[in-house]
Amino acid sequence: MRYLFTNRHGGYSKEPYSTFNLAFHVGDDPKNVEKNRNFLKTLIKADRIVFMDQVHGDRVVAIDEKNINDIHRCDAVLTHLKDVALCVMVADCNPILLYEPQKEIVAAVHAGRNGTFLGIVQKSVDMMKEFYGCDSSKIMAFIGPSIRKCCYEVSEEIAGVVKKCYGRKYIHNERFLDLAAMNIDQLKSSGLKEENINLTPVCTCCFKDYFSYRRDKITGRFAGVIKNGD
Template identity: 50%
Template sequence: MKVNYLFTDRYGGVSKGFYESFNLALHVGDNKNNVLKNREILRRRVGEKELIFMEQIHSDKIEIVEHDKKRYICDALITDREDIALCVMVADCIPILMFDEKKGVIAAIHSGRKGTFLDIAKKCADKMVQTFGCSAQNIKAIFGPSIKSCCYEIGYEIVDIVLKKYGEKYLKDRRYLDIASINRDSLIRLGLREENIAISAICTCCSERYFSYRREKQTGRFVGVIWREER
């Protein structure tokens, strides 16, 4: 069994204006037909797999994709199906893709500040262990481009939460938050190997190659997508 994954950027699609050009979200004000065309472009890139998107709500809700279903209102998806590709949409939040090649299980996770504080990545990995018999030591996690501590300034109330819950090491200059490291350390505490966690160095707020809500407000969404297939 082989696992494939990719992270899109903002190029290669048909959307216009604020959403130029490869916006994959239907909920941000873009022309629906353009978004559907972009999704078809993505579907061809992943080998004609059916794309499964979430209606993301900044929660810790996790759904297992077993049978065909129209709506997934959640922030993490898990499956062992070969006929689909799991997608997570972002524009600063962390798109986390996880997989256990030995068990043939894949997951896509939306982890912004709220999801991070709710431990969604750790809960998703634990669900892979509890539901599918995965071993934490075999799970690999890939963090895609997201906003980094160079740009993620937070208010004093959030600073207080971080200091009380996690400690000062996740803050830069006591006002910029490093949510990727919080997620990474949470997964390591569950039992994932540090060498099995890869974190993109790209800051979406700094790089105009990616959509960024913090930088642009009205903007599109890029995706992390993961799928499995037999070798």
């Protein structure tokens, strides 16, 4: 297994997408995005990378040779295929990568606010278990840079919903949401061991090495990428 989280450096894009933007939909020059994606293949050492059409939902897709070129609106993908990288693009949302070493299954999950509320990471683990026979106690999770409770201020209405439906512990200073903690708890509820859950200690809004929609509005997307094989 090989995985990585990119930052905003080392690519071809110009301001305000400088330099390693991986998304076509944000207004960047498509030629530069294509160059960046090709460079990402080199970094992850894969011939193919699967990019999702992310819609902030909870649809999870299992990829095989039949549908690998036909992945539409979803926010999580998983596969048994070797040397096929799975990619989740973000600019504040939680990029979550999953790996079950015994069955050799990998997954990439886009856990924004709506996806987290819908339990997308739990549904991804469920599909790994049901579709591939994975053991959740063996699954490893890698949560990449994302906006954290220091910066993610939400409306009073949303804060109230979170307190009522999910618990007050996810709201700090009345209106700051801790999405990373919600996803960690969902992973634990799905049977993952705490020692197998790895959280990157980086807030995208605080650290300008990463794209942040909350901070910049017009910006690029960085990625979490994972694949089976060396």
